[in-house]
Amino acid sequence: MGQNRLHKLSRSFYDRPTLEVLADIIGKVIVYNSPRGELSARITEAEAYIGESDPACHAAVGKTERNGVMFGPAGYSYIYFIYGMYHCLNFVTEQKDHPAAILLRAARPISGVEIMRRNSPGKKDVELLNGPGKFCRSFGLTRRQNGLDLAGNELYLGDDGFKSPKLVKTTRIGIQKARDLPWRYYEAGSDYISCK
DNA sequence: TGAATGATGCGCT
């Protein structure tokens, strides 16, 4: 498990080919200094959405008000509202005008579990963060946190030395277009993923 | 235990 001191990742971590970032992001710690207190979790599952030529990527329709952050520089949050009731958190990767992002799909709680339980009443701990919508609900993330600089102090990723022993690489969940691309990575054997 | 479906609002055509 990674008991070392947490090192905050800088913009250069995100400013790389998205699939490299995706492989490296599994096992990293996400920290959110929310109004209710600090929350943190270890990332177990994520997906890549890469460029205007990826039909499933929101950037495929060109730059709009909603997806604008993805067209900016790497290292910012992209949070959107979906299905009338859920939010999804992404990390913007690659350079300006190369729209791409990584969707955070699942994580294992580390700190602030009491806050997560309050945000998602009636859930078992293993169900607090095992899905993109559930993650944002338990963390209390909404569009208000869209466009945050991940090099800042409110929302960021950290490395504590933990390395996921093995990754599973498979197809993305919940999309209808480009279903064959193996751009969903998750930690093999983890109980804290959205689905097998 | 797995498949089907309803909830619910907003961005984009």
Place this chain on the structure above:
DNA sequence: GCGCATCATTCAT
């Protein structure tokens, strides 16, 4: 108006 990077509930087996 339609479709959506979801989830909880319902219904069938």
